[in-house]
Amino acid sequence: MEYYMRYYEDIELGDSWHNGAHRVSKEEIIGFARQWDPQPFHIDEQAARDSVFGVLTASSVHTYAISSLIASRSENEIAAVAMLGMEVSFPNPVRVEDDITLETECIEKRASRSRPEVGVMKTRARMLRGDGEIVMKMDATFLVARRPEPAPATPV
Amino acid sequence: MEYYMRYYEDIELGDSWHNGAHRVSKEEIIGFARQWDPQPFHIDEQAARDSVFGVLTASSVHTYAISSLIASRSENEIAAVAMLGMEVSFPNPVRVEDDITLETECIEKRASRSRPEVGVMKTRARMLRGDGEIVMKMDATFLVARRPEPAPATPV
Secondary structure (H helix, E strand, C coil), rough: CCCECHHHHHCCCHHHHHHHHEECHHHHHHHHHHCCCCCCHHCCCHHHCCCCCCCCECHHHHHHHHHHHHHCCCCCCCEEEEEEEEEEEEECCCECCEEEEEEEEEEEECHHHHHHHEEEEEEEEEEEEECEEEEEEEEEEEEECCCCCCCCCCCC | CCCCCCCCHHHHCEEEEEEEEEEEEEEHHHHHHHHHHHHHHHHHHHHHHHHCCCCCCHHEEEEEEEHHHHCCCCCCCCCCEEEEEEEEECCCCCCCCEEEEEEEEEEEEEEEECCCCCEEEEEEEEEECCCCEEEEEEEEEEEEEECCCCCCCCCC
C-alpha cells in the first residue's frame, strides 16, 4: 500500500483535519469482542438488551481500534513511530451501523532532546457517530518521524 | 463460558490482584496490525528492524487489547458494564514471544448517584513483560454492576 505520510515538519501547532467514515457492523462488534473482550453484552444481543445501554455496543478496545483504523486509511496519516501515552474518555457507545468519523488537532509539538530523528507530538481527537454524539475523546502523545534529509547530490 | 464475576461489593479499596500470562506470537502482532493499525513496522520484520525499536512490536491498540484479553480470562474478572475513560502510557513495547502479565489495584470506588444498580470504580493497572519491564500503565474508570438483590422468598 502506497500512501503519503506526514512528517513532524508537515504539521503545525493548531492544524486540524477530519477523517472517516467507517461503518460499524454487528459482525465486527461481535467478532472483535469474541477475540479480545468477550463480555456477554458485546457478543450476545439478548445480553446487550439487558445491559446499561440496551443495545449491542463496541468494546472500548474496539472503539480505540476503530480510531486507529480510520487514521491509517487517511491521506493525513502521521508518520507516528511510537505511542507514548494517552488520555481517553468514552462519552457514548459505538453501536451497530454507526458511521464513525474522526477529528484531530495538533495541540503540542517539540523536537526530541535525545533523538534527532523524531519529534514529540500531542494530538487531541474526537470520534463521532453519525448522529453527532461523541464516542471517544483522546489526547495522545507520540513520537513522529522527522522528514529524512535528502541524499547529498553527487558533485559533477 | 461460565465464570465468576466480581461485583462492586466484592472489591475493596486497595485490593490488588495478578492476572496472566499471555504469550504474544509474531502471527498475533502482524495479524492484529494488518487489521487495525497497518503501519509497516508492525507488519513487516524488515521495516521493524529499521524502526525506533529495532524489532517487531505490538501496536498500542493491540497492547491495550491484550490487557482486556488477560482480564477477561481471569478468575478475578470485574463485572464492568461500561468503560468511562482511562489514562494510559506505554513505557516499553510488547515484542514477539513476550509473556505478558497484568497487576491491578482498586484505587477508587463510589456508588453512582444516578444509577443505583452500578458503582463507579477506578483501577490502576501495570502490564509487564517476562523480563519485568512495564509495557503499559493504565488508570481506568468504569461502571461496575452491583450485586443483584436476591429474589424475595415467597412466604409460605
